[in-house]
Amino acid sequence: MEKYETHTHDVIVIGAGGAGLRAAIESSAQGASTALVCKSLLGKAHTVMAEGGVAAALANVDTKDNWETHFKDTMKGGKMLNNWQMALYHAQEAPERVRELEYWGALFDRTKEGRINQRAFGGHTWKRLAHVGDRTGLEMIRTLQEKGIHSGIDVYMECTITHLIKDGDRVTGAFGYWRESGKFVLFRANAIILATGGVGKAYKYTSNSWEYTGDGHSMAYEAGAELIDMEFIQFHPTGMVWPPSVRGILVTEAVRGEGGILTNSEGERFMEKYDPERMELSTRDVVARSIYTEVEQGRGSPHGGAFLDVSHRGADYVKRKLPSMYHQFMEFADIDITKGPMEVFPTTHYVMGGVKVDGETCSSTVPGLFAAGEVAGGMHGANRLGGNSLSDLLVFGKRAGAGAAAYASGKSHAQVSAELVEGFANELREPFNNTQGENPYTIHQDLQDVMQLYIGVFRTEENIQEGIDKIEVLKQRAETLKIEGSVMFNPGWHLCRDLKSMLIVSEALARCALARKESRGAHSRVDYPESDDEVLGKLNSIVSFKDGAMDVATRPIVEMPEELSKLFTEDK
Amino acid sequence: MSVAKLRVFRGDAQGGEEKEYEVPVDEGMVVLDALFYIQANYDGDLAIRWNCKAAKCGSCSTEINGKPSLACKTRMDTFAEGETITVYPIKAFPVIKDLVTDVSWNYEVSKKIPPFTPAEDTEWIMYQEDVERGQEFRKCIECFMCQNVCHILRDHNRKDAFAGPRFMIKIAEREMHPLDVLDRREFAREEAGVGFCNITKCCTEVCPEDIHITDNGIIPLKERVVDKYYDPLSWLLRKIKGK
Numbered sequence: 001m002e003k004y005e006t007h008t009h010d011v012i013v014i015g016a017g018g019a020g021l022r023a024a025i026e027s028s029a030q031g032a033s034t035a036l037v038c039k040s041l042l043g044k045a046h047t048v049m050a051e052g053g054v055a056a057a058l059a060n061v062d063t064k065d066n067w068e069t070h071f072k073d074t075m076k077g078g079k080m081l082n083n084w085q086m087a088l089y090h091a092q093e094a095p096e097r098v099r100e101l102e103y104w105g106a107l108f109d110r111t112k113e114g115r116i117n118q119r120a121f122g123g124h125t126w127k128r129l130a131h132v133g134d135r136t137g138l139e140m141i142r143t144l145q146e147k148g149i150h151s152g153i154d155v156y157m158e159c160t161i162t163h164l165i166k167d168g169d170r171v172t173g174a175f176g177y178w179r180e181s182g183k184f185v186l187f188r189a190n191a192i193i194l195a196t197g198g199v200g201k202a203y204k205y206t207s208n209s210w211e212y213t214g215d216g217h218s219m220a221y222e223a224g225a226e227l228i229d230m231e232f233i234q235f236h237p238t239g240m241v242w243p244p245s246v247r248g249i250l251v252t253e254a255v256r257g258e259g260g261i262l263t264n265s266e267g268e269r270f271m272e273k274y275d276p277e278r279m280e281l282s283t284r285d286v287v288a289r290s291i292y293t294e295v296e297q298g299r300g301s302p303h304g305g306a307f308l309d310v311s312h313r314g315a316d317y318v319k320r321k322l323p324s325m326y327h328q329f330m331e332f333a334d335i336d337i338t339k340g341p342m343e344v345f346p347t348t349h350y351v352m353g354g355v356k357v358d359g360e361t362c363s364s365t366v367p368g369l370f371a372a373g374e375v376a377g378g379m380h381g382a383n384r385l386g387g388n389s390l391s392d393l394l395v396f397g398k399r400a401g402a403g404a405a406a407y408a409s410g411k412s413h414a415q416v417s418a419e420l421v422e423g424f425a426n427e428l429r430e431p432f433n434n435t436q437g438e439n440p441y442t443i444h445q446d447l448q449d450v451m452q453l454y455i456g457v458f459r460t461e462e463n464i465q466e467g468i469d470k471i472e473v474l475k476q477r478a479e480t481l482k483i484e485g486s487v488m489f490n491p492g493w494h495l496c497r498d499l500k501s502m503l504i505v506s507e508a509l510a511r512c513a514l515a516r517k518e519s520r521g522a523h524s525r526v527d528y529p530e531s532d533d534e535v536l537g538k539l540n541s542i543v544s545f546k547d548g549a550m551d552v553a554t555r556p557i558v559e560m561p562e563e564l565s566k567l568f569t570e571d572k
Numbered sequence: 573m574s575v576a577k578l579r580v581f582r583g584d585a586q587g588g589e590e591k592e593y594e595v596p597v598d599e600g601m602v603v604l605d606a607l608f609y610i611q612a613n614y615d616g617d618l619a620i621r622w623n624c625k626a627a628k629c630g631s632c633s634t635e636i637n638g639k640p641s642l643a644c645k646t647r648m649d650t651f652a653e654g655e656t657i658t659v660y661p662i663k664a665f666p667v668i669k670d671l672v673t674d675v676s677w678n679y680e681v682s683k684k685i686p687p688f689t690p691a692e693d694t695e696w697i698m699y700q701e702d703v704e705r706g707q708e709f710r711k712c713i714e715c716f717m718c719q720n721v722c723h724i725l726r727d728h729n730r731k732d733a734f735a736g737p738r739f740m741i742k743i744a745e746r747e748m749h750p751l752d753v754l755d756r757r758e759f760a761r762e763e764a765g766v767g768f769c770n771i772t773k774c775c776t777e778v779c780p781e782d783i784h785i786t787d788n789g790i791i792p793l794k795e796r797v798v799d800k801y802y803d804p805l806s807w808l809l810r811k812i813k814g815k
Contacts, residue, residue, distance in 0.1 A: 042679065043714055044623045044631050102696055105688030105749065107703045107710060114697035132707065138628065139710060149683050157679075180668055209623040243600020249626045328626065331645060332600065441612035485617025488584065489669040492616025 001422045004184035009035040009154065010408040011401075012174055012189040014161045014216065017045035018137075019373025019393035019400070020195030021144035022097075026401025027193070028151045032408055034401075035187065036148065037156045039179070039211050043145045046197050046209050047393065050137025051252035051324065053119055053129025054394070055387030056094035060115040062126035067091040069125050072567055074388060077123040077283050078352075078381020079521040080537060081229065084560045085359035086379040090388070090395050097394035098130050106143040108132055120257045123283040123385040134252045134324045140390060159185060161215070162497050163424045164192065164223040164369065167414035171223060171368035175424045179494065182487025184425055188416060190408035193362070193400045194220060194355060194371040195393075199233070199505040201498075203348035204448035205248035207239055213498035214505035216375035220355045221504055225364040227543040228377040230353035230505070231512035231523045234384055235457050237287035239347025241305035246332045248347040251308065251325060253386040255342075256280040258321050260310040262291070263341070264299035270306070285383040285522045288346040292457045301343040309341035346457055350389060351505075352380040352522065353512070356542070361403025362396055368407065372400035378540075382521025430481075431496045437482030440495040447474050447502060455510050460527045464514045471507050478503060504550075511552045512541040573597060576648055578606055580618065581660045584669045590658065591615075597648045603659065604632055604643040607671075619670040627780060630715030634671050635660040640717045640778050643671075662720040664729075675716055681735045684763060685742055689754040702750040709745035709789060711781040712738065718775035718785055724768045735764035737775035741789035747796065757800045766793055 011027045013020045016038035027034040038045065059065040071091035075082050102108065102116065108130050109117040118127045132139040149155070158179040165173035165186075173188045196216030200208025221227055238251040256262075262280050264270050274290040275282035282290075291306045301307050310318055315338035319326050322337070329335040329342055354377030355364050362370045373393040380388060431437065454467025478499055483492040518532040519525050531537060539554040559565075576597045579590040593614055595606040604622055611618050623629040625644045632643040636659055637651075643659070651657055665673035718737040724730045735743075743760050746752055760766045775785045783789070800806055 040623055040631065041621070041675070044629045046623070048629045048713075049624050049626065099696070103690065105746075107698075107706050107749070110698055110700040110703060114699045132710075135628070135711065138713065142710060146687060149679075150687050157676075180672075209625070209629070211623065244598055245601045245605045246626075324628065331627070332602075332647075439612075439616065441616060445612070483616050485615070489619040489672050490617040491611055491619060495616075 001425050002184070004186055004421070004425070006186045006188065007035065008188045008413055009033045010189065011035070011191045011193065011404045012037060012187050013193045013195055014174065015045065015195035015197060015373070015375070016042055016155070017047040017195060017197055017373060017393065018140055018144060018390065019397040020045070020193070021141070021148050022394055022397025023193045023195055023372050023401035023404070024153045025144065025148055025151050026398045027405040028153050030402055030405035032405035035154045035156060035189070037159050037161055037176070037187065039158065039160050041157050042155055043141055045141065046211060047137045047141045049207070049209070049250065050140070050390055051134040051250065052121060052254035052257060053131030053136045053387050054098055054140065054390035055121065055124060055128050055385065056098040056130060056391050057091065057128060058095045058098065058116060058118060058130065060111055061118040065126040065128060068567055070094070070128065073124050074385060075381070075568070077383055077385040079383060079531065080381065081520065081540065081557065082381030083359055083378030084558065084564060086396070088564065089359055089399070090379060090392060093395045094391035097391065097398065101140060101143050104143050104147045106139055108139070119254065120281060121253055121386045122256065122278070122281045122287065124387065129257070129387040131254070133320070134254050134322045136390065160494065160497070161219070162428060164219050165416055165420065166223060169367050170414070171366055172414040173416050175421060177428065180489050182490060182493070186416060186421060188413045190411040190413065191368050191370060191404035193404050194369070194375050195373050195397065195400070196375045198351045198374040199502065200348045200351070202447060202451045202502040202506045204452040205239060206348040207236060207248055207250035208348065214501045215498070216371065217354060217508070218501035218504040220364060220366070220369060220371065221508070221543065221545055223366050223369060224545060225366045225369055226356040227508055228353060228356040229382070229512070229541050230351070230508040230543055231516050231541060232352035232382050232521055233348065233509060234284055234350040234352060234522050235288040235346035236349035237284055237291055237346055238308060238344035240333065241301070241343040241345045242303040242333060249328065249332070250347065250349065251342060251344050252322070253284070255308060255310050255322060255325060258310060259313050260308050263307045263309065264294045265301060266299055268299070270294050270299070283383055284386060288457055289524060291344065292346055295345065303343050305343040305345035307341040308344045311338055311340055350374060350384055352382065352384055353377045353509070360399070361406070362400035363403055363407070370400045370404045372396040382523060428497060431483045431493060432487070434480055434482045437480040438477050440481050440483065440492060440499050443474055443478050444495060444499055444502070447471070447499070447506060450474065451506055455506070455513055458524050458526050459513055460525065461514065464510055468507070468510045468514065471503065471510060475503050475507070507550055508543045511550060512543060515541060515552050515554070574653065576606065576651070577656045578610070579656055579658045580607070580610065580670070582618070582670055583667065585667055601648045602644055603636055603646040603648065603657065606648065607643060607659070619668070619672045621672055628713060630713030633662050633715045633717050633720065635662055640720050642715060642780055645780060662717065664720040664722070664726040665716070677731055678714070678716055678719060678738065681739050682742070685739060685746070686754055686756055686759060688746055688749060688752055690751045691753045694751050696751070698750045705748045705788065706745045708783055709741040711783055712741060713781060714738065715780060717778045717780065721774040721778045723772065723774070730768065733765045734768040737769070737785045737790065739764060740766060740769065740793060741783065741785055744789040744793045747793065757797050760793055761797045761801065766790065766797055769794070
């Protein structure tokens with residue numbers, strides 16, 4: 001076969017968003033030779049788009065806040081389906097992980113006393129989100145990037161990993177290609193951390209970037225790891241609606257955190273009907289359903305959304321606290337949000353489901369394979385609270401880095417079979433050799449239409465089944481793809497493998513959605529509108545690759561110890 | 573729906589040529605959408621970098637009708653009906669393929685800048701008015717368009733001597749961090765070549781984040797360097813100390 005490079009490290013981290021960077025920093029600090037492999041240039045990962053803030057019970061603004069309250073908010077927001085151990089570590093460790101960013105040079109907005117300022121967000125009892133205007137993600141990724149490049153990590157930019165390699169049960173390497181040259185590259189490692197983010201590009205309207213194609217989910221699945229709770233995908237209540245070319249781009253929850261009000265075409269503040277207590281700052285699943293329902297029932301804005309207005313806070317305040325939103329609407333939609341309302345509608349934003357991990361070390365069910373950040377499942381249960389993803393990636397990025405470094409320590413590298421590698425290479429090159437076949441862009445668009453239509457905010461058995469049937473047809477069509485051009489920086493070719501990943505995650509989403517016959521968090525079944533707390537609320541969905549097909553099963557959730565469950569009964 | 577004509581550079585390090593495409597224009601559409609249309613319908617292998625498509629990541633820097641621009645932020649309705657739109661890779665960096673250039677030099681420069689260094693016994697109190705100067709520079713999305721238009725880099729290719737505006741503000745940001753204790757003035761002068769900047773402000777004009785690169789970053793940095801090297805008292809002290 002054609003020549004390829006080989007690199008050998010103790011730990012390979014795939015993905016360089018917040019979780020990947022934090023994991024690599026920790027792995028390197030533990031003395032492991034660490035590589036960070038990413039599809040884009042460093043600092044461009046999806047974390048850069050996070051806006052509103054990072055949730056941590058620092059208690060700088062609301063002094064009553066503590067980890068117990070953050071833990072309870074997270075579990076309640078997740079409809080008690082969360083991996084309680086992850087939610088516990090997350091609540092306890094987030095404050096120190098945020099302060100650590102400050103030690104590394106981050107400049108968060110300040111309180112009058114000179115501490116990190118915190119803002120209100122949906123589902124959080126207290127003002128809890130540390131932030132920098134509405135560009136918190138950029139601040140975090142720059143800080144981690146800076147720390148990372150001075151931490152002795154080897155960074156492989158614009159390098160796509162396509163296959164994990166195993167020796168018996170254990171993961172021992174990864175295979176992929178350089179985007180620039182199209183040449184293949186093999187990484188030998190004793191531990192691999194997946195930090196590949198989410199799956200939003202399977203949908204037509206999404207706040208996610210091109211990288212969000214479910215690579216980590218699908219590679220873990222193919223390597224035999226279990227995925228958990230894949231039916232839960234978050235539709236962020238407020239995405240842009242108009243003009244069509246920007247539909248789906250995120251409108252930060254900070255707009256509501258800073259006092260933004262939602263109204264329908266009749267001028268009614270409709271959240272009064274759906275959650276009179278929390279109103280606009282209800283959890284994302286509730287607000288998304290409410291906007292969707294208003295539009296469905298004919299009370300939508302001119303372009304089919306709801307109105308979101310923050311102009312009453314005054315132009316100076318809006319420009320200072322929400323500068324990106326101000327520019328985003330001014331430049332893309334000719335709308336001045338200091339003067340009038342925006343139009344918003346739910347957009348695919350975040351997958352709660354993911355690789356099933358142990359909360360302590362982030363190890364998956366496959367030895368040597370770890371996962372952190374959005375690609376990992378369990379932490380957020382059935383619905384994620386805003387701000388909890390940025391804290392998640394810090395807390396579990398660090399834990400995954402430590403877990404992988406400890407696992408890799410003292411192990412010797414396994415030999416990688418040349419035959420195996422040749423098989424991967426042939427599979428990847430196939431679209432160049434096919435004389436006939438489908439255009440990957442066409443199938444991608446068709447998949448996005450299917451997911452948007454059938455596996456959306458509201459679901460029924462009938463439409464999910466129809467979605468699954470259509471995904472099956474797309475899988476068949478995607479068997480034979482054909483592309484033009486050379487192997488050099490060829491986006492059409494890159495899409496061929498990404499498409500395969502998206503088809504796997506789409507199928508997992510749909511099959512889990514079909515199996516869960518109740519409504520819980522972000523999973524809303526019109527035919528089963530109630531939550532079944534006694535039976536289904538105590539079961540996780542488990543997806544695995546069995547006998548050449550996708551298997552969907554359930555497994556009882558791990559019960560909380562009494563000292564924690566007590567926290568919830570004390571409330572009542 | 574109208575139809576736009578785009579002439580896009582297709583080629584690699586060995587050279588290339590413009591290729592013309594016709595693209596239907598929808599309301600609010602941006603040049604990046606037009607490039608996606610070309611990929612999906614004409615040439616699937618057209619190379620362009622992009623990530624967020626919301627002007628937040630700085631990946632899709634190109635030269636549109638000769639003007640350095642983010643393709644995701646350049647609306648098609650800013651062009652006249654029937655106007656041909658040319659899309660080229662940014663000029664100051666070597667072409668890899670089509671609209672993708674080799675910007676790796678920037679990452680090498682970035683790594684050389686001494687990192688944020690707080691005192692050991694720092695008390696982590698900072699006030700909003702003190703962090704705002706740094707926050708302005710930290711809005712940078714690393715689109716490298718300021719690097720692209722800087723005469724020192726674009727016309728004179730002095731990448732050996734001048735770090736460029738992006739990294740001037742990175743040095744300035746560290747220097748202005750309220751809790752940083754390191755002195756980077758020698759680095760700014762000797763390694764980063766702050767003296768090369770002749771304040772034409774092209775970088776400021778092109779910045780999509782409206783960062784006042786020259787006024788708030790480079791000029792204060794130059795002043796600090798001047799204070800250290802050309803202040804008579806400092807000069808005398810240096811002579812005495814033998815530094």
